[in-house]
Amino acid sequence: MNSEPLERRGHAVLDLPSRDFKAMKIAQLLGLPPNGPRRRLLEIGCGSGGISRWFGDAGPMRWDVDAVDVEDVRLVRDGYRFQTVSGTTLPFEDACFDVVLTNHVIEHVGDEAAQRAHLREVRRVLRDDGVAYLAVPNRWMPxxxxxxxxxxxxxxxxxxxxxxxxxxxxxxxDCRPLTCGRLEPMLTDSGFAWRQRTADALRLTFELERPDAPLYRHVLQHVPDAMYAVARRAFPTLIYTLAPLTR
Structure with a gap:
């Protein structure tokens, strides 16, 4: 997924247990109940394949799942369909997915023009009543x-x-992390209503993986939403849930 001449390398996370926790967190942030209707999901940049497999046949969802990436470094291959891609254009028809995941992908696709093209493609393949998840490193992370x-x-x-x-x-x-100030107008221009969910994701991370951690039990669990809102531009990872503006 590259509009620049520089070679871009894969930076896939190959820790499969962490992918299960990530998939659970994404499902909860998007409000996707396991006992709901069967849906069609696309994961862009699937890496190890762990998240796609969880939504496909390893977790409680049992959905119809497609995945794409610029290279095939999968550790698990069952439970979903996979294709390699070479640019930001997705090999799918318009409005064919209920859910689209772009998890730490947009920083890899190229310059701002390529990033905007990536977001337009997410919007194109997403149904008008669909939802999407986007995560990207903050440019100002230490x-x-x-x-x-x-x-x-x-x-x-x-x-x-x-x-x-x-x-x-x-x-x-070969990466271009973003800031809230750069990303959010791009989301709106691409046809999305968006919510930054970084604070919710932080809480879920501890609830799913380290619920007894002292930092969480004594500090983070009690931080009011207003304080998270003030600090939202400083989180090392920016996380958003997206919905088409035509909803």
Whole structure:
């Protein structure tokens, strides 16, 4: 998924147990009950295949699932259909999915024009009564998550490329994390009503994976929504649920 000449590498998460927790969190954020109607779901950038498998036949949903990625690094292949893609265009007809997931994908597709094209494609294949999930690293996170380098994403691209080379992490920086100020107008322009759900996702992460963690039980569980709203631009990961504006 690339509109630039720079080679873009895969950065898939291959930890399968974490994918089950991620899928559970996504389902809850989107309000998708396991006893609801059978739906059709698309995961863009499926990586290990764990999330697609969970929605397909490993979890409680048992949905009709398609997945795409720029390379095939899957660890699980059952329970869903898979295709490789080479650009932002999706190989599906209009309005054919009830749910679309784009989880840490948009930072990999290229420049702003490619990112906007990615969002338009999500909107194109999503039904008017559908929902979508989008997560992207915040550009202002202290440590860039793909290359593990402090302040890498803060720099202009030429300096980011040089930093990656000097650190021995590769030949160039192939990600473009976003900020709330850059992403949210793009979401609106692409035909979405959106809600930032980063605080909800943080709470769910602890409830599903570490419910007895002291930090959660004594601090985060009691932080009011108003404080999360004030800090929403500073979260290291930006998480949104999307709905077509025509709903």
């Amino acid at each position: 440590v860039e998550p793909h290359f593990k380098l402090p302040f890498l994403s803060w720099l202009p691209m030429p300096l980011s490329h040089a930093y990656v080379r000097l650190a021995g992490k590769g030949t160039h920086y």
